[in-house]
Amino acid sequence: MSNLKVYLGLVHHPIKNKRGDVVTTSVTNLDIHDIARTCRTFGLQKYFIITPLKAQHELVNRILGHWEEDKANAYNPDRQDALSIAKLKNSIEEAILEIEDIEGQRPYLISTGANFKDNDGNIEVLREKLNGLSRPAFILFGTGWGLVDTICEESDFKLGPIFGASQDGYNHLSVRSAAAIYCSKLMESTI
Numbered sequence: 001m002s003n004l005k006v007y008l009g010l011v012h013h014p015i016k017n018k019r020g021d022v023v024t025t026s027v028t029n030l031d032i033h034d035i036a037r038t039c040r041t042f043g044l045q046k047y048f049i050i051t052p053l054k055a056q057h058e059l060v061n062r063i064l065g066h067w068e069e070d071k072a073n074a075y076n077p078d079r080q081d082a083l084s085i086a087k088l089k090n091s092i093e094e095a096i097l098e099i100e101d102i103e104g105q106r107p108y109l110i111s112t113g114a115n116f117k118d119n120d121g122n123i124e125v126l127r128e129k130l131n132g133l134s135r136p137a138f139i140l141f142g143t144g145w146g147l148v149d150t151i152c153e154e155s156d157f158k159l160g161p162i163f164g165a166s167q168d169g170y171n172h173l174s175v176r177s178a179a180a181i182y183c184s185k186l187m188e189s190t191i
Helices: 028-043 054-067 070-075 078-084 092-103 123-131 149-154 173-189
Strands: 005-011 045-052 084-087 108-112 137-142 157-159
Touching: 005 028, 005 092, 005 173, 028 045, 028 054, 028 078, 028 084, 028 173, 045 092, 054 084, 054 137, 084 092, 092 137, 108 149, 123 157, 137 173
Parallel strands: 005 045, 005 137, 045 084, 108 137, 108 157
Antiparallel strands: none
């Protein structure tokens, strides 16, 4: 999978709340840092933080800018290195357009969710599918109660949920944990 180009998007809008309403969720500092580190570790091209809220843009830019400062960069250069692939976007389509500009083609869109009733397969099925494609991949992770249905319907692949060893089917991982697991399984040369 080493020549596969993968991009990750953490979507804060449009997202479902627990009642199924379309909402915008808040960006968290942990998601910015931890998912950037995961993306950098597993060789993803870019990590898009997707929110239309200007107040959230200010927060993200302040966090990303902090680690570009000489003092912070000198203190922890690995953090700045990881955050260098993080980019802020207003929408999923804006991120897709940037990927198209970089790669010269529209990415293969993959949606994730812990509560999918139906899906196109697990990570192994996705790996096989991507091995046969020349297009880059763009994996979307939802916040809140997940990606809205229209995003999933427009996706090329709905990735099945992660189930661990829980005997009762519990699978409510943080988005940071889910991103790390999927990136590890997708990008490592051996599983």
